[in-house]
Amino acid sequence: MKTLFNARSVLVLGVSRSPGNMGRAIVDNLLNHGFAGEISLYGVKGGTYAGHRIRTSLDEIPEGIDLAVFLLPAKAVPPALEACGQKGIRRAIIETGGFSELGEASRSLEAELVAIARRYDLRFIGPNCLGVIQFHSGLAVPFMPMPPVFRKGNVALLAQSGGVGTVYLQSFAEANLGLSVFVSLGNKLDVNEFDLLGYVSDDGRTDVACLYLEDVKDGRAFSRAARAFPGPVVVQKANTTSLGATIAQTHTASMAVDDAVFDGMCRQANLVRVPDMNGMLTGAMALALPPMRGRRLGVISRSGGHAVIAADLAAEFGFELPPLPPGMADQVRAHTRAGVIRPINPLDLGDLFDFDVYVELTRQMAASGQFDGLAFLHVFASTSEYEQSLRMAHAFRDLVTESGLPIAICFMADGLTLARFKREAGIPVFASPEDTIRALGLSRDHHARKALKQAETVQRPLGPAQVQAVHSFLERRRVEGTPLTGVDAFRVLELINVPVAPYATAATPAEAAARARELGGSLVLKLLSSDVSHKTEVGGVVVGLAPDGVEAEAERMLERVREAVPTARIEGFLVQLMVRGLREALVGVRQDPTFGPIVVTGLGGIYTELFKDVSIRLAPISDVDADAMIGEVVSFKAFQAWRNASASDVGFLKDVLFRVAHLAAEVPEIRDLEINPLRVLKEGQRGWVLDARMTVA
DSSP states (O other): OHHHHTOSEEEEESOOSOTTOTHHHHHHHHHHTTOOSEEEEEOTTOOEETTEEEEOOGGGOOTTOSEEEEOSOGGGHHHHHHHHHHTTOOEEEEOOOOSGGGOGGGHHHHHHHHHHHHHTTOEEEOSSOOOEEETTTTEEOOSSOOOSOOOEEEEEEEESSHHHHHHHHHHHHHTTOOEEEEEEOTTOSSSOHHHHHHHHHSSSSOSEEEEEESOOSOHHHHHHHHHHSSSOEEEEEOOOSHHHHHHHHHHHOOOOOOHHHHHHHHHHHTOEEESSHHHHHHHHHHHHSOOOOSSBEEEEESSHHHHHHHHHHHHHTTOBOOOOOTTHHHHHHHHOSSSOOOOSSSEEOTTOOOHHHHHHHHHHHHHSSSOSEEEEEEEOOOGGGHHHHHHHHHHHHHHHHHHOOOEEEEEEOOHHHHHHHHHHHSSOEESSHHHHHHHHHHHHHHHHHHHHHHTOOBOOOOOHHHHHHHHHHHHHHHHHTOOOOHHHHHHHHHHTTOOBOOEEEESSHHHHHHHHHHHOSSEEEEEEOTTOSOGGGGTOEEEEEOGGGHHHHHHHHHHHHHHHOTTOOOOEEEEEEOOOOSEEEEEEEEEETTTEEEEEEEEOGGGHHHHOOEEEEESSOBHHHHHHHHHHOGGGGGGSOBTTBOOBOHHHHHHHHHHHHHHHHHOTTEEEEEEEEEEEOBTTSOEEEOOEEEEEO
16 A cells, blocks of 8 residues: 555556546646656557657556556456556556446456456556545546645545545535545455555554445454554445445445444444534544543533523533633623623623633633533624634634644634635634534544543453364254254353253153143243244243143144144244243344354344344454443343332343353354343343344354
């Protein structure tokens, strides 16, 4: 990646003298952005452009060029890439479209590109991409005109879609966010999002990475790259619905990723996931400020109404509003005209119109030690205030540097004035109180999670002997060749010390009755069938049975199931001691095709699929992950002590989570394993697995 982004010589393929030729725009961008290296051109019609000869033969390509940029017809790209490989070119950007985004018929062209690249140890971005801009070196090769209006800075913008990336470039420029690099990833046939995150992690210029993605090629590698990035990573992930997936397939050959898994990965890796383009801009601006390290917020507003709105927003986003620093109230009263200002936080400036006083009040709040961040809500009244407003913004910019506190400015004005102010303020400027307070909340939450993640420990609850015992058990079952049942899942769980409610199996109703008498007490009778997943729906579960009622109930169960599912294979019955209690959880793992082993927990019992109240992480998990998962499940609030109900044993739930997650990571042949329900008893009493199912590769 360093060779690609710091290229000292560039070959542009697909240039002609025709005014509509897009290859010319690539050359223009290189020249306009100040690229100081050597530029070579290739095009079938020859001639010259911008003082450079256009070569008409691939044999004439000079030796030793660092980077080739392709804008040839799709079918012409493979032979040209082969020629570049022969000439020693090892980095390329293929902007040409017409590959797998058009469907299966064009995939053979992509296969050719990959084969050529592997043969010559050549890395490339694309195909079907807009190109790259390295703002510090002047390497700018998009095929669209890109005027050099961007401020150099510390934000990397990586966008799978060139069109979305272009809009973001404009938005970031208008917001005066400085950029280090822009990349349009396209089909990601070779270089992908985690390659690029790795590059910007150590390029020495990037502190914040912003990504627009439509798919993820390797979820594990992306998670590792995101964790390794030293600063915040902001992600907008599109292609989250079946309709979005259909459009994306024709756009950048994306395959839909399970969005719930992606969301869990973002939480686990502390990525800042935003829902839309406004969220991306807000996130980038928020994280360009110093971190908001707590909940104490100070607000100054030129409008009483906006002060009220800010107070509501502070409550909505979980902020505290400490009182003003001592002596500040007297200073406010000294400058007011009619004495109508109430010296409280949020501070309504009322009839105070002195911009120097605004700065001084903000400075006092920043120096007081009572606040973790400040918001200034500025209603722009007239053009006569513009220069004063700009000087105030510059003073706030300096104060941010001096104090290390985030000071978020909200500037409410007409569109033209706002756009100009954003360009000239030298500090992130928000357009509404909602975006302002939301941005500070986003910063607070990100940095709080970062502090937790830095102190996390990954649980290793299973020893090598336990893992080997599971492998051996599954191998025996494979050799036997009979279908897996819930009892097999029970046995695997017992091997890793996850407690299963006492049970026995039986082949016939009579044998079920005998096992019931041995267990005693109140019992549950369950059907054993690898063909029936939801046993309750076909009458395959009966609870509260006495031992002497088991045989007759087993006979009736056979009749019900055979009527409901005539083709079902019935392996027998399971008789289990009935465990009473109100708290039911689900704990499950599965092997995800993009992210590998994942672990899920949430509401258990018959309502699991109805409410889908679950939390997901990649396995294995840390102590921080387990606490976060349990905290995200709304239903788990019922596990707390409340009124006459005792607290449930959340520690038991965490222990099961750790063990099952570690199992999924160590034994990948288990394709999925679901415990539902996991009965969680009173604090100190732990709990039991009541039912489980498993599939194995």
